[in-house]
Amino acid sequence: MKELLKVNLRAHFIYFRRSRLLLAFALVFLLLTLLSALPIVFSPSRAAAFTGAKQIFSTLNMFLIAFSAGLGLFLISSHLRDRNLKMVFTKPCPPTLWLASTYVSAIGVSLLLNVTILACALVMSLLGHTKVQAGLAFVSFDTFAASVGMIAYLMFLAMVMHPVIAVVFVLIFNPSTFYNLQLWVQAVQSAGRKSTILQVFERLFHYCYMVLPMVHPFSRQTQAIHDSLRVAPAEWPYALYSLGYALSLTALSYCLSLFFLQRKKLI
């Protein structure tokens, strides 16, 4: 089992290393970050340097979540598109193990990038002679948890639909869309228009908001930490809650992905 996992992980890491699509994705992200970092080089004050560094850290973390989602999406969709899974499952390598290896490899790469970004942030803090904030570690951990959740969710979507449709689905059908729709319906209702259809829609949007995976499930409680990079001892449990949410989402996505993988025509 261990040997099989190792063999699959090695193959997935080679895929990540050689995927031109992922490389292009990463280069675009880096280019955008570098462009946004240019003003910091010319920043006159330490405060401006801190704000700039915080901005870069935040941008990189945001990109990391999108990139991690891409890791999961591309890995699954490329294997399904190339129809090479029949070579794997006609060997004594069960789908449970292969799927687990895809999750582990994508999460591993995401963790590596996460650590790299954190290291860059620390270096920037030291170079800018600004105080190293504990919030950096918190935000990094929170971003990692969000990345894990997004990897799992996109892997599941890639298993059941075309990758382009999966991306469009995530962009359109996300919790904030339904939250805004729910607010809109509530506003219409409070303006005096009451009908059964509006009530049904209000409930429907609410349930969609509750069911769809969130990138940052505790954003209200942690937004201040992301903004100031300062974290109080009482706020640390939120990082663990985020990880718990991400792991639950991963477990659910894994089970659903496995269900669909075993029913897919792999010929």
Place this chain on the structure above:
Amino acid sequence: MIVAENLSVHFRRGLLGPPIKALDGLSLHVAEGDFFALVGQNGAGKSTAMYCFLGLLRPKAGRLRVMGKVPELGSKLYGSVAFLPEEPHYDLYLTVEEAVRYYAGLYGKSLPAKTIPDVLERLGLAEFKTLPLAKCSKGMKQKVGIAQCLIHPATLVFLDEPTRGLDPIIVRFFREVLREIHQRGATIVMNSHVLSEIEMLANRVAIIEKGRTIAHDTLENLMHLEQETYDVAFETNGDAPEWVSVQARQGCVVRGAIPAARLRDFMEFACQPGYRLLECSLKKATLEESFIKILREKAP
């Protein structure tokens, strides 16, 4: 080794499209040590049958046992199975050597260090071992497929159109490899349109048409379905007997064929004065002729 009874597989084109019967009550039996060939026209259901045997497709109805077990994806059953697909659907981001190592590694057993380099050398892939599969020709990808089949000594080997896209030298080498694997005691199940190749290798053949087995016998029995005839040529100034099917007549030389049962009559006829026997040879029946005859007679 493989028992398939009344297997049915239906595909649907689109969500609302009518179901297409890929297999419609297919039954066959592959015994241990057989070199079994599945023969049929395009779309007859040969590959679908093989995918069912490999567990890649679940039959809608019927009973299927491979080595006494229901084939399940990635089960331990595959520890002694090798499969060469028709299309080179491999992990194209890997190099030749990485791919062979990866597929060999999926058996979960450690190999002696020299096994993979030896197999690559034997198939002429050693000098291309660092070439990504995406840049390999179809023939080279097929060789990679053959290599991953040879790495572990399998007891059941599935080959789906194995020689498609290969050059004659490697086809010949591949045939020798298959004979070697078969002589070692492995059971081989092969799909192929190259009937001459099946004649050279297989000992049992199933002819499939529209998802059903219309003939299932030893190669010898199937080839004797085509009535034996003799090709004859003789000189005469008169007419040929009615049981000689004349194919050509050049002056007084007649060329044709006679049924084997008429050989004695023909010899007596040819020994008459005014007649001269030029040629009389047994025409060997081919699988191709038997295949066409069976299709004409038994196709549903």
